[in-house]
Amino acid sequence: MLGLINHVVRISARRDRTEINSAMVDALMDLFAPERLTIYRCYTGKRKTIVFACAGYGPQGQFLRNAYLPDHHFCQPIDRDPLLRQCRKELSAVLDYQEDGSHRIIFPVLRLDEPIYFIDLVLSDEFSADRRVTLMGLIEYFGNHIALLDYGEADTLTGLASRKTFDKHLFELLGQAASDELLGNEHQFARRTLAPDSNHWLAVCDIDHFKHINDNFGHLIGDEVLIMLSQVMRQSFRFDDQLFRFGGEEFIALLQPTDRASAQATLDRFRSDVEKTVFSRVGHVTVSIGFSQLLSCDTPTDVIERADEALYYAKRNGRNQVACYEQLITDGRLAAREIAKGEVELF
Ligand SMILES: Nc1nc2c(ncn2[C@@H]2O[C@H](COP(=O)(O)OP(=O)(O)OP(=O)(O)O)[C@@H](O)[C@H]2O)c(=O)[nH]1
Numbered sequence: 001m002l003g004l005i006n007h008v009v010r011i012s013a014r015r016d017r018t019e020i021n022s023a024m025v026d027a028l029m030d031l032f033a034p035e036r037l038t039i040y041r042c043y044t045g046k047r048k049t050i051v052f053a054c055a056g057y058g059p060q061g062q063f064l065r066n067a068y069l070p071d072h073h074f075c076q077p078i079d080r081d082p083l084l085r086q087c088r089k090e091l092s093a094v095l096d097y098q099e100d101g102s103h104r105i106i107f108p109v110l111r112l113d114e115p116i117y118f119i120d121l122v123l124s125d126e127f128s129a130d131r132r133v134t135l136m137g138l139i140e141y142f143g144n145h146i147a148l149l150d151y152g153e154a155d156t157l158t159g160l161a162s163r164k165t166f167d168k169h170l171f172e173l174l175g176q177a178a179s180d181e182l183l184g185n186e187h188q189f190a191r192r193t194l195a196p197d198s199n200h201w202l203a204v205c206d207i208d209h210f211k212h213i214n215d216n217f218g219h220l221i222g223d224e225v226l227i228m229l230s231q232v233m234r235q236s237f238r239f240d241d242q243l244f245r246f247g248g249e250e251f252i253a254l255l256q257p258t259d260r261a262s263a264q265a266t267l268d269r270f271r272s273d274v275e276k277t278v279f280s281r282v283g284h285v286t287v288s289i290g291f292s293q294l295l296s297c298d299t300p301t302d303v304i305e306r307a308d309e310a311l312y313y314a315k316r317n318g319r320n321q322v323a324c325y326e327q328l329i330t331d332g333r334l335a336a337r338e339i340a341k342g343e344v345e346l347f
Pocket of ligand 1: 209222
């Protein structure tokens with residue numbers, strides 16, 4: 001009992017998904033000594049559900065990955081694993097006896113009847129009812145703690161990540177961009193089968209003439225538009241792109257590494273998805289988008305300012321369009337900005 005309480009105290013002290021996963025792996029290893037253990041984050045998409053093995057214990061020992069930046073090497077469609085698929089379908093614990101006498105048991109962690117995590121354990125011996133109840137209690141506690149964390153990090157209106165968490169996520173991405181740079185594009189290419197000129201991108205999306213919507217229909221309907229827009233956003237972007245409500249009618253998307261043309265196509269698809277959506281009382285709404293490449297030397301302000309410049313260009317030139325900062329510079333439609341270190345950015 002004391003062991004369990006100590007682990008619960010350690011989990012409760014963490015305020016970051018990766019750290020919570022780490023403390024949860026320690027607890028499960030210590031209390032239940034599984035042969036194998038995987039904590040999966042689950043991303044339910046429009047077409048398929050993806051699971052990301054973000055922490056656990058396997059033949060190579062304990063492993064821990066950044067829970068906010070799913071690494072494609074360790075992501076897979078849930079359908080590839082029949083027991084995970086069954087757990088997703090039944091939304092309750094599932095059990096499978098293995099040929100070697102061990103058994104595999106998977107518990108879903110649910111939010112509003114959707115799985116957000118799966119805890120997958122292979123255990124060598126039969127589980128007493130007591131231990132099973134302890135395990136289920138610990139997993140329920142884990143789910144509640146994650147829910148509390150998410151509640152603190154989410155924008156209350158739209159449920160997207162809030163402005164508050166943006167800097168932390170951006171610094172993590174900048175760190176990843178810097179390490180990709182250090183290891184070279186060759187590594188990046190091998191790791192994720194990307195085009196050699198792939199980069200992270202930051203896009204600022206702003207609803208066009210939102211003031212008219214508020215003025216003509218009232219703030220409540222304006223809020224409804226913001227909620228619907230966030231839903232379109234979730235459907236339109238990939239599971240591993242990070243989405244934020246930055247404030248007011250401004251949203252930010254941090255795109256996983258891709259080349260400029262693909263980033264432009266992704267953002268154009270979102271712009272077009274918004275244009276096609278009927279926003280209940282308001283009808284059709286459009287967005288303007290500016291985007292820029294994340295540089296490893298950037299501060300959050302640097303990259304936002306570049307994306308903002310592209311956004312204002314899109315606004316000045318007719319709205320309902322996507323503008324790339326680097327492209328505007330190349331085309332001579334914007335002047336290159338001085339960056340913090342006094343160097344002029346070169347493209
Ligand atoms: N309903 C609602 N309105 C908000 C919220 N936050 C900001 N706004 C409103 O969003 C409007 C933004 O207006 P502007 O910045 O003038 O821009 P715009 O009318 O969208 O025009 P362009 O961006 O130039 O296309 C203001 O009227 C704000 O009051 C919110 O949480 N809910």
